[in-house]
Amino acid sequence: MYHAHFRGTHYEAGYRWGSLLLKHKNIILENIPFPITQDRIDYALSCLPLYEKYYPEIVEEIKGLADGQQCDVCILQAVLFSMYSMPPACNCSCFAFANNHEVLLGRNSDFLTEIEKLNLNVIYKLTDGTYSFTANTTAFVEMEDGVNEQGLAVGLTSVYPIQYKPGFNAGLLLRYLLEKCKNVMEAVSCLHQLPIASAQTLTLADSSGEIALVECNAERVEAKTSSNGQPVVYATNTFHLAKMEEYNSTGIDTWFAETRYQTLTSAFQDHRNLGLTFAKKLLCGEYGFLCQYDRNTGKDTVWSVIYDLKQHKIYRSEGNPKRCRFKEDGRFHF
Template sequence: MIHLQLQGNHDQTGQQWGSLLRDSGVKILDHIPFPITGERIEYAEVCLPVYRQYYPALLEELQGLAAGQDCDVQLLQAALFSMYTIPPACHCSCFAVAEGDEILFGRNSDFLPVLEDHNTNVIVHRTDGVFSFTGNTTSFLQMEDGVNQKGLAVGLTSVSPTKIKPGFNAGLLVRYLLETCGTVSEALEKLKMLPIGSAQTLTLADTKGDLAVVECNAERVEIAGPADPENPFVCATNAFHLPSMRSYNRTTEDDWFAERRYRTMTEALRRKELRKDLSFAQDLLSGRYGFLCQYDRSTGKDTVWSVVYDLKRHAIYRSESNPCQSGYQEDVQFAF
C-alpha cells in the first residue's frame, strides 16, 4: 500500500499527489483497470457541470493531479467520474456498531489483487476551509473509506447500477462527505441534495454514536439506522436490502458472495455477547464468524485491505492485505 501525506488547498494537494506518484515511477493512467472508452469520456463531460456546481474544489484538485502527472486531465476525468457508474467496481463489506463504551466502524475492501501494489492510504491536511481526513482508495482522488478530523467515518460498498445519470459516484460521495461534514446528520442532509450517478451503499458513524446506512442510486436515496435498541448496528455489502430499493438489484451479476457476507455480519452483530470490543470488529472482518474475506486468491479476487475506526478512542487499525493472514496495525499518523 502506498502512503501519502499531503497539505494545502485542493490544487496544491493534487499537484503533490501527482508529482509524488510520478517521481516514484507511477503513472496513474497506466493502472486504470478498464479501457478509457468514448462512452466514459462522454459520461465525464456530462458530469462536469454537476461537479462545477457542487464540488468545484475537486476539479481544481484534478487539474493539479494532471499537472503533477503531466497527463491529459480529460482522461483522468473519464476514469474518475465513470468509476462505479460503468463497471467494474469494488466488492466490499462494511459495518458500524455503537454500544456501551464502543463505537466501531469496520470495512473490508475486496478488489483485484493484481492491482494491490497501487492501493493508497492518504492523509490530507487541508488549508482551505474544509475538513482534513485520512482515507483508503484503489483509485486516486476518490475515497472508499475514511475518517475526518471531526470523527465522521464513511465507507462505501458498490452495487451494480441499473440506472445511471450525471452525478457523483460512490467514491466521490465518500470524499465529499469527509471534507464537508462533521456528523452523520450533516452527511445525511448533504446526500439528500446531491445529484447521484452510480449505485451504492454508504455506511456512516460518528463520535456521538450516530449510525446510518444509505442505499442510493440515480433515482432514490433511502436511509436506515439500527433496527432496534437491542441491535445497535448497521451493515452493508453489494446489494440493496431496504424494501424500496430491492427492485434495483441485478441478480445476474457476480457480486463476490455479497449475500453470504451480509449474513455473516448480521448474524455476528446480533450476538450481544460478541460485539463488545475492538477484537470483535477485527475478528469479524478477518472471517472468524463466517465467510467475509476467505476468497480463493487464484480466482483474481481477494480482500486487499481492512480497516477499523475506533471512534470512541480516536484510533485507527488497518490491515494492508487480507486481515486473516496479516492482522492489524495501529495507524497513529492521523489525529481526530
C-alpha cells in the same frame, strides 16, 4: 499500501502527487484496470458541470493531478468520474455498531490483486476550507473509507447499477462527506441533496454514537439510522432496504455479496459482546465467509480497517486480515 500526506490547496495537493508519481515513472493512465472508452469520456463531460457546481475543489485537485502527470485532464476525468457508475465495481463489506462504551466502523476492501500494490492510505490537511481526514483508496483522489477530524467515519460498498445519470460517484461522494460534514446527521442530509450517479451503500458513524446505513442510487436515497432504534448496521454489495431492493441486478458476479451479508447477519445476531475483538474476528472471517477469497481468481480482501470513534483510534490490516494482523495507526488525530 502506499502512504501519502497532502497539504496546501486542492490543486497543489493534486499537482505534487501527480509530479511525484511521474518522477518515479508511475503513470496513472497506464494502471487503469478497464478500457477508457469514448462512452466514459462523454459521460465525464456530462458530470463535470455538477462537480463544478457542488464540489469545485475536487475539479481543481484533478486538474492539479493531470498537470503533475502531464496528461490530458479530460482523460483523467473520464477515469475518475466514471468509476463506480460504469461496471466493474462490486465488492467490500462494511458495518457499524454503537453501545454505551464503543462506536466502531469496520470495513473489508475487496478488489483486484493485480493492482493491490497501488492501494493508498492518505492524510489530507488542506488549506482551502475543508475538514482534514485520513482515508484508504484504490482510486487516487476518490476515497473508499475514512474518518475526518470531527470524528465522522464513512465506508462504502458498491452496488451494480441498473442505470446511471450525471452526478457524484461513490468514491467522490464519500470524500465529499469527509471534507464537508461534522456528523452523521449532516452527512445524511447532504446525501438527500447531492446529485448521485452510481449505486452504493454508505455506512456512517460518529463519535457521539450516531450510526446510519444509506442505500442510494441515481433514483432514490433511503436511510436506516440509530435514532430509529438500530444499534447495528451493515452492508455488502446488494440493496436490502425495502424500497431499494427493486434496484438490485441479477445474474452478475457480486463477489459472494449475499454470502457475506448472511455472515454479518448471523454474527450480529449470535454475539452480544460487541467490541473491538469481535470486530477484528468478524473482519478476519472467524464467524463465516467474509474475506476467504481464492487469490488465484484475481480477487482478495486487499485491506481491512476499524475506526474506533470513542477511543479515537484506527486499526488497519494492509492486506487480507486473515494473514496480515491489524496495527494501530496513530498518525491522524481526531
